[in-house]
Amino acid sequence: MNKTSVHAVSQAANICNCAVNSGKKGLTPEIVRGGGDIIWQISYSDIALRSPDRSFNEDLLKTIACKPYVKMIELRLHSAQHTDCQSVLNERAIFALISKLQVWSGGKPIGIHLLNPSKEMIVRLVKSMLSVGICLDFINIEESGVLNRALYKAGEQRFFVPIVTAKNLILSYGLQTKVIATGVILTEYDILRLCALGADACFSAAGPLLGNGLLQQKLTFRSMSPSVRLANFQRNTVEANKALMQRCGYEHLSDADPADFLRRINEIEIVSLSEIFCQTGQDRSMPLDVHLN
Numbered sequence: 001m002n003k004t005s006v007h008a009v010s011q012a013a014n015i016c017n018c019a020v021n022s023g024k025k026g027l028t029p030e031i032v033r034g035g036g037d038i039i040w041q042i043s044y045s046d047i048a049l050r051s052p053d054r055s056f057n058e059d060l061l062k063t064i065a066c067k068p069y070v071k072m073i074e075l076r077l078h079s080a081q082h083t084d085c086q087s088v089l090n091e092r093a094i095f096a097l098i099s100k101l102q103v104w105s106g107g108k109p110i111g112i113h114l115l116n117p118s119k120e121m122i123v124r125l126v127k128s129m130l131s132v133g134i135c136l137d138f139i140n141i142e143e144s145g146v147l148n149r150a151l152y153k154a155g156e157q158r159f160f161v162p163i164v165t166a167k168n169l170i171l172s173y174g175l176q177t178k179v180i181a182t183g184v185i186l187t188e189y190d191i192l193r194l195c196a197l198g199a200d201a202c203f204s205a206a207g208p209l210l211g212n213g214l215l216q217q218k219l220t221f222r223s224m225s226p227s228v229r230l231a232n233f234q235r236n237t238v239e240a241n242k243a244l245m246q247r248c249g250y251e252h253l254s255d256a257d258p259a260d261f262l263r264r265i266n267e268i269e270i271v272s273l274s275e276i277f278c279q280t281g282q283d284r285s286m287p288l289d290v291h292l293n
Helices: 003-016 029-033 058-065 084-104 119-132 156-172 188-197 206-211 226-248 273-277
Strands: 019-021 037-043 070-077 110-115 138-142 178-182 201-203 262-264 270-272
Touching: 003 019, 003 029, 003 037, 003 226, 019 070, 058 070, 058 084, 070 084, 070 138, 084 110, 084 119, 110 119, 110 178, 119 138, 119 156, 138 156, 156 178, 156 188, 156 273, 188 201, 188 226, 188 273, 262 273, 270 273
Parallel strands: 019 037, 037 070, 070 110, 110 138, 138 178, 178 201
Antiparallel strands: 262 270
C-alpha cells in the first residue's frame, strides 16, 4: 500500500469509529494523521524498539503505548524451529515483555499476533499462558497468502483449525482471552462463519482495499474520496452482516452455529462445519481442494 492508501484507511476508520491495524510498518505519519484508533503491531525482533545494548527501550515503549490513539497492542511472532531450551527462553522473554506492556500501557488490551500458526503452536501458546500465569487479552490469528486467498480457497481449513483449537482451549481452561481472525474476509458470510468457529472478532483490510482498487500502485480517480468509499464499504458490510444474522435467527454473533455452515465433500455428501471441527475436538481430514459452500 502506498502512503495515500494508508492515510485513506485511517481516515475511514475515524469516520466509522473503528480501528485500523498498523501492520509491519508500525506507526507511520500517514496512519496517525488519519485520525483512526490504532492497533499497534510490534515485532519482538524490531531493532528500532531496542537500545544500543540490545535491551528494549522502555522509555520509547512507554511513550508510544500511552498515546491516546493506540487502543490495543499486539506482539507479532513468527513460526520458527528452535530447540526446547531456546523455546523456553523465548517464551519467558516474550511473556516478560507482555507483562511490562500491560503496565506501561495503563491496562490497554495486549495480545499476540500469529501468522499462519499450526495447531501445535496454539496449544503451546495457551499452555505457556497457564505456566507463566499471564493471560493474554487476545490472540490474533492471521491467514497467510492474502492476495491468493481471493482466488484460491485451498488454505481455508488450515486457517480454521487454529481458530477452533484456540477457542476450545480457552474455554476448557476458563480463560478470558479473545480470539481475533485476520485475513481476506470479504463478505458477511465469511464473518459469521469465522464467528461460528470461535472468533470473537474479525479484522480485514483486504476486502475494502481490493474492492476499491487501493492495492494498486496508482489510485483510480473517482468523484468520491478513497476514505469515504472505504467508510461506506465498512458500513455496508456491517449492515449486510446484520441482515444475514436476522435471516439466520441470530440475535448476537455468539449465536452463530457451525452446524449451520455446510461443506460439500463430493457429489452426494455434504457435512457441516460442526461435524468437521466440533465432534471429537479434532479437525476431520477433508480434501483441501474442495470449496466451502
